[in-house]
Amino acid sequence: MAEIRRARYAVPLCGPMVLLRGGKRCPRALACVPVVEILKSTIIRPATHKGTRKTMRLASALNRSVIFALLWVTLTGGEADALIYGGLAVAAATLLSLRLYPADQPGIVLWRVAAFLPRFLTDAFMGGLDVARRALDPRLPIAPGWVRAELTNRNEAAGVLLGGVVSILPGSVAAGPGDAAMDVHLLNVTGYSADRMQADERRVLGLFDRRIGSLDAANG
Known part of the structure; x- marks a missing residue:
């Protein structure tokens, strides 16, 4: 994409009409060399991308297969009789996951999850204590309701993950991400903090293996 963007800005400086005008040599031929090289790299690049996508897909399939296999062994206790069914289940789960979430999409980094x-x-423990305190208080200090949380990006995967994190925390349930926004039901809307929500979003975005692109920015 970088080469394409550069070409779009460079071509007008010395385009084909100047290069071929009257069949004569362009007086700015030297200035055209970077443009030609950029265009050549753009033409050759798709084959390289194809190989890269194939390698990425293979690596992603292998990683997911290992994860699903470990999950299957954990659930079945490593029973030998279940290995045949496990192989089929792992293959089906891997293919389905690649279909639903292709390998070229941002992925989650395990060590970042460990830090998260x-x-x-x-937060989950403190939220549980707060919910228990409110439930046991005779005055029942709750104010349930909906809030619309404004997000800084509209990346679907990041929004879904953020919604899952919010829903797991006691006292809050996310209705699903929208266009750079998320509806959240809270047990106590008076305690809602937009700054804290954006901090949670930044931590979730930090879990991905590459930065969410500018096309996913809320104001992009």
């Missing part, structure tokens, strides 16, 4: 968990578990 302590804060998430702390």
Whole structure:
């Protein structure tokens, strides 16, 4: 994409009409060399991308197969009689996951998840205590209701993951991400903080293996 964008800006400086005008050599031929090289790299690049996508898909399929296989062994206790069915289940789950979430989409980095968990578990524990306190208080200090949380991006995968995180935390349920926004039902709407919601979104975005592109920005 970088080469294509550069070509779009460079071509008008010395386009084909100047290069071929009257069959004469362009007086700015030297200025045209970068444009030609950019266009050549753009033409050759799709074959390279094809190989890269194939490698990426193979690596992603292998990683997902390992994860699904470990999950199957954990659920079945490693029973030998279940291995045949496990092989079929792992293959089907891997193909389905690649279909639903292609390998060229941003992925989750496991070590970042490990760094994310302590804060998430702390928030979940404190949220559980807060919900229990409100439920046991005779005055029942709750104010249930909906809020519309404004997000900084509209990436679907990031929005779904953020909604899952919000829904797991006690006292809140996400209705699903919209266009750079998310409807959230809270047990106590008076305690809602937009700054905290955006901080949670930044932590979720930080779990992906590459930065969410500008096309996914809310104001992009």
